[in-house]
Amino acid sequence: MSEIKLVYFAWVRERTGCAEETLTVPSTVRTIADLAQFLSTRDEGYAHAFEQPKLVRAAIDRTHVKPDALIEGAREIAFFPPMTGG
């Protein structure tokens, strides 16, 4: 078990109903994809946010990562839609 700060942006934030939280994650959750799957089982809002995993991007400690990235040692993990700045 490890405690991680999670942050959400744009429609991921709206669907989860949460901008920021600290969560204890079971040790079986090893990758970003595992974490997204774990979160999607929490309630309807989280299920909606993560219903299309390919549309949700992630960052570990403010650096973009792929779904297979390991979350061990992460302090802050962010989930968000594809970016639309510029």
Add this chain to the structure above:
Amino acid sequence: MSARRTIRIQSEPFDSAKETATLSALGSDIGAVATFIGYCRSENGRLKALELEHYPGMAEDEIGRVADEALARWPLDALTIIHRFGVMVPGDGIVFVGTASSHRAASFAACDFLMDYLKTRAPFWKKEILADGRVGDWVEAKADDDAALERWKR
């Protein structure tokens, strides 16, 4: 001389003329300054405004990484990147990119590269506010923007 790297993430408007003048005044060997300004637009009156959300901290970090990549690839003397967040109305500048070098090729290419990377990697998200004031949808990312990155792969 080492290149001057200026990155600002802010809600306030920017003065593009002032930013350009700062780049051109850096030294007697600046021969070319390229600038790009991205504006909020109404889409034929459909939109009243855009609201830009960002990831504080990561926005600075990620734009910094993109800036470092540009500085490693082209002989630039300076670059300035300003990206705004918050509510913007049509005509407001959202992003400013300016690159300064001895010759135009590096300035043009680096400016183009920086915009392609900002579009797809800088953690900003646009939400539409419709002409009648109702909150609209989040703007969807374009496949074209991802395709544009392919040009810079090496």
